[in-house]
Amino acid sequence: MDFRLSPEEKLILETVQSFVQSDLMPLEQELQQAELEGHGQDFPDQETLRRLQLKARELGLWGLQTPEEYGGLALGQQMTALITMEIHRCLVPFQFGGAADNILFAGTQEQQREYLLPTIAGERRSCFALTEPTAGSDATNIRMQAVAEGDDFILTGEKIFITGGNEADFAIVFAVTDRGKGARGGITAFLVDREMGFTSRYIPTMGSWGPARLTFNQVRAPRRNVLGEVGKGFELAMRWIVNGRVIIPARAVGRAQRLLEMGVDYARQRVAFGHAIGDYQAIQWMLADSEVEIEASRWLVTHAAWLQDEGIDNHHEASIAKLQGAQMVNRVADRVLQIHGGMGYTKELPIERVCRDVRVFRIYEGTDEIQKRTIAKDLLRGTAGLGRWE
Template sequence: MDFALTTEQELIVESTRRFVEDECMPHEPEVERQDAVPAELQRQIRAKAIENGFYAANMPEALGGGGLDTLTLTLMERELGKTNFALQALVHRPSNILRACTDAQAEHYLYPVIRGERMECVAMTEPNAGSDLRGMETTAVRDGDDWVINGTKHFISHADLADFTVLFAATGAEETPRGKRKKITTFLVDHDTPGMEVRPGYNSPCHRGYHNSILNFDDCRVPNSRVLGEIDQGFEVANTWLAPARLTVAIQSVGRAQRALALAADWAANRKQFGQPVGRFQGTSFKIADMATEIEAAEMLCLRAAWRHDQGTMTDTDAAMAKLYATEALGRVADHAVQIFGGMGLVDETPVERLWRDARLERIWDGTSEIQRHVISRAILRDYEQ
């Protein structure tokens, strides 16, 4: 692994950093107060992202995307992670799962998303299933050339902005040595389809302006042509295309941690107590040292996983380790930053309060810390099983 950045990578990092500082950060207080990104600001940031070549940067050039390799994209995601999530999410990187579209599906779904004309959301999580995808209760039953969908999904990110949903639903069951297991199929469901309802989700203190939704399906009928991938092979579709999502969460957590450290270090160097900067006290300076060390370790795990992904050798364990360590490190770094700021770390006049509040979610979505530990330990123990 070569740790030196290419000239192109350095330019992308620098241009992304400027974009975040100029186009996103100035609007953070407004978005935090309103818990929304005004429509005109959405259009403005999206247009700037397209103009600068950031939009759909994860998609191959042959499909009309930016064509960035995973390592370069990871460096870009790190910079985007430093600002309010609702703002940076407008620099849309479409779900890789859309690359499973057939030619006919691509014309209606994939290409318009890459061009910024449409937006998708991915719906897996359910009220009674959580991380247990095999326990999902949403069903799709074949009826001639259609599928009839019934059930509920929740905690679906940016469904309020999306035009269609990539939906996972149970389409049967099969016998296995461990008993019956549900078969899962993936569908493309337009939001104007009769029988589908997008409802406001739950209030959350994290990522203000970026909302979750509840999706209800009541005899929602979609044609067989909207099956994404093969029937009953939804897990294969997910495993093929969704693995990089955990890496995205990990490296954006690194970006947030870097911003928290910068804010804390500046405060420690300039805030005076007892006649000297608080950074001269070991209780503060040692926190700074621990924060910097954890961030470096987290970033190395992310960059190694990204590099391996480009080589075609990244494993689920690589992504799980990066996601586990980076998100938990962010929690510790953000907490240290609050402690260094003291009371000012808990008021909304500084970004530290937001970084601390937002950090809590990262250990939950795209697979909880417990799920990541399960993935890692299972891979290790497998080599020792008789």
């Protein structure tokens, strides 16, 4: 077992770290100011984001997981997770350009021309629309209907909590094409342009950003817009979701690490009862517990990512990493807020915002309870777990 990175991997990570330090970190003050003025959710604006992405591209950071033939770096999940941790140490929302939803690569050549390539180029934006008002965790139970009519499908129904749904030019939408066949066989994925007629409405949340509600009222999509095969949509949805179950805890590690750094700094400089508060065991334990949990999370994520890179089914390990990472970052955020006392509760510092933003980590792409359900089911079936080793 070798935990060392190759020289090339090390170089990529160092390049990311220096980009974060020189280009993203300086924007944190502006973000904090925008927060105080009540428009933090619009920061950075599209133009600034694009400028940053192009700057990163000059450094070779473009399309992390995008195959080389599409101009990407074709990195594996492990490197992507490590890079995600670095990026999320900075509180300014950022993602590298040149990326597209993993399942868009399943498209036909025509679909790739129309949807995948413009997405990679940053000219079009997509969203992933599975959840419905009556089916979230139980996604097998979606109701949106897609009825075949000649060369088209007519889509009717509602999607809710769709990230980027208000901004997207097109949606990857999952709908029932054959109710009798259940989820595996009866759900199909469609590429639906906004011009085809769906509408969207922003949903405000407790966090600094919000998803959208999408309404499809007899929206006509041509049969050539079926992504993958008719009836095979649910498998595509799961492929998308399992990927997120590794990347979300990687984000959690980055955020938590940054918060812990703030906690350590504050514990060193804040004086109470004649001593730096870091001299008190109560504070030290909060720092130590956070460090231990962050490290545990880092290795769970890295292992789940490594399995994926090796082509080994990692759904069990991804659920463990997602569950632990999502809970860990919420505990670390709460402790670091506590270490900062009253200051932690104000909007002078970003901690309260991070506390609000990371709460959703325990909800989307499978709630804590759903991860536990997956883990326990695997144990009971005897199909995974109990110290499995490859």
